[in-house]
Amino acid sequence: MNNKEVFDNINNLYSQYHFLYEKQQENYVQYKVAFEREKNNLFLAVLKLYCQNNNSKNWDFVDSITEEIDAALEKFPEVLKKNQDKKKKQLSFSQYVCVKINNRLGKEKSIQIAEKNNGGSHISEHEARMIRTIKNEVEFFKNYDLTETELIKEISLRRGIGEKTVRKYLKLTKCNRKLIDAENGSKPSYLETPETEFLNNKEQNKKAELLSQVLDAMERFHDKSDKMETQVLTVHLLKEYKDEKKDAVAKECDFLITHKSVYELLKNYQFIDKEILVSFFEDMNYSLKTDKEIEDDNNMKKGAAKHKWDRFIEKMKKNNPDFE
Helix, strand or coil: CCHHHHHHHHHHHHHHHHHHHHHHHHCHHHHHHHHHHHHHHHHHHHHHHHCCCCCCHHHHHHHHHHHHHHHHHHHHHHHHHHHHHCCCCCCCHHHHHHHHHHHHHHHHHHHHHHHHHCCCCCCCHHHHHHHHHHHHHHHHCCCCCCCHHHHHHHHHHHHCCCHHHHHHHHHHHHHHHHHHHHHCCCCCCCCCCHHHHHHHHHHHHHHHHHHHHHHHHHHHHCCCCCHHHHHHHHHHHHHHHHHHHHHHHHCCCCHHHHCHHHHHHHCCCCCCCHHHHHHHHHCCCCCCCCHHHHHHHCCCCCCHHHHHHHHHHHHHHHHCHHHC
16 A cells, blocks of 8 residues: 555544444443454554564564554544634544654654664763754754754754754764664654655645746746836735745744745746845845835836736736646
8 A cells, every 4th residue: 555545544444443432332342342353453554554564673662652552542532623623624543643653753762772872871861852852953944945054053043052062962863863764764754744744745846846837937928127017926926925934933933044945946037026035035024015015116006916916817827727
């Protein structure tokens, strides 16, 4: 089975398990055997995801994995209800249990390998906590285009840890990750949820490819002599990053650093208003121009900015059916 089929199977087994769990509450004797059978099937399906063969190093942590599966079965219904009450995105059981197991393995493998790297010496709880902290920060910034120096600076600012200390534990984190990947046969990092790794990479690659195609098309159809159109197109594009900028500011990250690749890509296009682009990425307090402000700048009537955007999109769609 491929990854999606594996996760679908786990979620189907959970649905059967939950159905029989409720039935067992009504009639224990009648549904006991069927309930235990489905529970075992579910345990085996999740366990197989992490211990795919007899030589897997994850067998060293099988007790921890089974404990997390048990805990997930107990807590997932409550988590699901809270998500529904708050109208959050639907969460599957496979996502929930994988996150819990990955976090547990991350902590235990981190300590185990750190102790090996330390000549077998015991790692203190403080050192283990620092390793986990830096590892989580590396995971947080994994999709950002950062050099090692920039990464150290961002982690230092976010966590209030000296750059020298960050560098020390970052080195150990890298060593741990390399060894763990080797143990797992170069599988995705145990800090990632297998589902999100599988789905997000596919989605991100598709998004990056589509963005490049859209920008190329906009460049072709843009009227280079139309200053207002340049402003309108730039503002509409940058609106897509407003929430990400807000999130970066809230987390005290340098937005220009975390989105350096996007900035570098956009500045290569002539239809992008460079003044708006630079202000948006470099000034954390900068707000994108409204339609009215663009219209005032260009001595145009109300509605002109929207009309220009609509006409441009209409032209784009007519000549690029795939963008529909």
